[in-house]
Amino acid sequence: MCVRQDACLGVLLGSIGTDVNTGTQRLTFGVIELFDGLSLPVVAMGLFRVSEVISSVGRVEDAGSRNKVSFRSMIPTRDDIRRSLPAWLRGSLLGSFLGAVPGVGGAIAAFAAYAVERNVTRYPEQFGKGAIEGVVSPEAANNAAGQTSFIPTMSLGIPGSAVMALMVGALMIHGIAPGPRLVSEHPDLFWGLIMSFWVGNLMLLILNIPLIGVWVRLLTIPYQVMYPAILMFVCVGAFALNNSAATVYFVLLFGLLGYGMRSLDLPAAPLLLGLVLGPMLEENLRRALVISQGDFTTFVQRPLSAAFLIATVFVLAWVIWGAARERELAA
Known part of the structure; x- marks a missing residue:
């Protein structure tokens, strides 16, 4: 029994394609493009990119007010630092713990950190009105969870978040199986990934802080200009996967599905996790049953x-x- 309907749907979508053991076509409905199963980038682009475009159509925002951020306005005061340090430590610890739990991700860690700060703060009346603890702690938790989500991904092969699910899919496409033997079989990849953490954080400091004015000005581009460009790049990327127009249709179909899930307040990340973990679960289950000659007590x-x-x-x-x-x- 599956607890989340969206995760169950992801597992069901993961079963589409040719059965590797029997060669039987499953849920393909005669569509040749489905014989190899659903491509992870196709589902991800539809659920996260196209659905965002659809849900944002008609939304009106004041873009002029976003052009008032400068580097000087980002420098914290002494009072900001005094109030931020405890919240930063609490958010980092909570995010590190929750990020290591498979399937939790940074979003849940951020919400949990915000709830903790609301319970321990001495300024509850400021929450929802720009309290710095309510910003620092969730951001620290989100960043910490993003780092520790690599632990179950690399050690167990279980994605710690939707982003990690994409990474697992990318590794599997290149014939690399995440798991306990990753360090011994691919030490260059593992330690290169560790060093990328240092380089990535350094590049974030170099790019984000001095160029904050430039990034904010990019946000002033009208939505009616941005969204057609986003859809164009998504369609070009989808078509380039296998030079098939059917792939573009699949992206648009999953975009509509993602929009429906947004309307029902259903997160798309469990569906993506189910799509990645479903085939892995089936393959290892059937392998174990073949070895044990159908004896379920082997588990x-x-x-x-x-x-x-x-x-x-x-x-x-x-x-x-x-x-x-x-x-x-x-x-």
Whole structure:
């Protein structure tokens, strides 16, 4: 039983294509472009880019007020630093912990850090009106979660967020399997990734702070100019994947799906995680059953696998119980 409908949909979409064991076509409906399954970039571009364009059509914003940010206005005062340091530490610790939990991601860490700051702050009346703790702590949690989400991705092959799901897909396209043997089999890739953290953060400082005025001015470009350009680049990128117009149609289809999920307040990240993890789950499940000759008790014969399964059952039971209790309280 799947707890989230969007994650279940992602697992179902991941089963589209040719079965590697039997060669049977599954859910392809005779469409040749689906024989190899759905491409991860196609789904990601539709869910995150096209849906954003659709949901933003008709939105009116005052772009002129965004041109007032300067480098001097970003320099914090002594009072800002005094109030920011504790919030920064709390957000970093919370984000580091939640980022290492598979599937959580930076968004949940940021919301959790904001909730913590609202409970511990001495200035509750300022929250929602520009309290610096409400900005520093979620941003610190988001950045920390972005770093620690690499832990389950690289060590277990389980994406820690939607971005990590894209990275896992990119590695698998190049024949690299994330997991415990990644460090020993591809040490150049692993340590190069570690060094990219240092280089990336240094480049962020060099590019973001001195050029803040330039980036803000880019935001003043009218939406009616930006969105056609975004759609054009998305369509060009989709067509370039396999030189097929059907790929562009799939992107637009998933854009409509993403817009519908936004309207229902359903996040797209679980669907993307299900799309990545679904084929991996099926492949390893069937491999284990082939080795054990169809004996399902093989999953509980080893203490480690049995402990993981028991913990999974308890987590699912707790989530289902919490959801049922919320429905009872709402009724």
